[in-house]
Amino acid sequence: MTDFVLDQSTIPGVVLAGGRSSRMGRDKAGVTLGGRSLLSHVLTRLAPQTVEIAVNADTAVGHDLPVVSDRIRGKAGPMAGIHAAMVYGAGLPATHVVTVSVDCPFFPSDLVSRLANAVSHPEQIAIAASEGRSHPVFGLWPTALAGDLQGWVRIDEKRRVRDFLLRHDVTEVPFPLHPTRASVLDPFFNINTPDDLIEAERWLEALRT
Numbered sequence: 001m002t003d004f005v006l007d008q009s010t011i012p013g014v015v016l017a018g019g020r021s022s023r024m025g026r027d028k029a030g031v032t033l034g035g036r037s038l039l040s041h042v043l044t045r046l047a048p049q050t051v052e053i054a055v056n057a058d059t060a061v062g063h064d065l066p067v068v069s070d071r072i073r074g075k076a077g078p079m080a081g082i083h084a085a086m087v088y089g090a091g092l093p094a095t096h097v098v099t100v101s102v103d104c105p106f107f108p109s110d111l112v113s114r115l116a117n118a119v120s121h122p123e124q125i126a127i128a129a130s131e132g133r134s135h136p137v138f139g140l141w142p143t144a145l146a147g148d149l150q151g152w153v154r155i156d157e158k159r160r161v162r163d164f165l166l167r168h169d170v171t172e173v174p175f176p177l178h179p180t181r182a183s184v185l186d187p188f189f190n191i192n193t194p195d196d197l198i199e200a201e202r203w204l205e206a207l208r209t
């Protein structure tokens with residue numbers, strides 16, 4: 001048993017949209033699914049779950065949202081975006097920040113509450129998982145880890161999210177598959193390529209009742 005309770009109503013969110021979108025060939029945030037941008041889909045899911053939202057990107061994204069750019073230079077990968085999210089959260093100030101990926105429009109509507117309920121002490125990281133696979137860009141991060149992350153990026157050339165997690169206490173939170181009219185959808189289905197976008201259109205249709 002633990003006495004630590006994280007108040008979900010204090011948690012800000014950051015949409016990670018700072019990658020190169022090289023497999024898609026154009027910025028994934030602006031790619032259209034069901035007539036709306038992927039960023040718009042993700043914001044609709046995240047807004048009811050968080051107290052404030054920022055977008056991690058290189059340039060303005062519209063939607064009247066603050067943009068937090070990477071402080072770690074050179075497109076260092078998702079950990080650079082997670083670092084920017086931690087710094088943003090720390091500045092609000094908030095003790096924790098949640099991150100989601102812009103290319104994942106069907107993520108769970110109880111993501112933040114389930115991650116927040118899973119942490120048992122203030123320094124613990126919570127990461128989403130489905131079908132036995134973890135999805136470390138969907139995480140709840142103590143903002144106090146920003147300094148450790150910045151130092152790690154300097155010494156770890158590969159900068160894999162999984163390697164950063166090995167340095168810390170992490171709890172994985174499994175999420176169920178989502179039944180649809182067609183078949184069961186992994187809520188962390190993510191869109192990397194034009195073919196994935198076609199598949200996402202089919203899932204969107206299957207989710208409509």
Ligand SMILES: Nc1nc2c(ncn2[C@@H]2O[C@H](COP(=O)(O)OP(=O)(O)OP(=O)(O)O)[C@@H](O)[C@H]2O)c(=O)[nH]1
Pocket residue numbers: 016017018019020021022023024028056057070074075076077078079080081082100101102103137192
């Ligand atoms: N800030 C930041 N975010 C990144 C970086 N690389 C990837 N991401 C984000 O991490 C998440 C997962 O990355 P990917 O699915 O590989 O997306 P991507 O790197 O834009 O796409 P590819 O170029 O096709 O690999 C996405 O939300 C990306 O926006 C980076 O260098 N900086």
Ligand SMILES: [Mg+2]
Pocket residue numbers: 019020
């Ligand atoms: Mg990538």
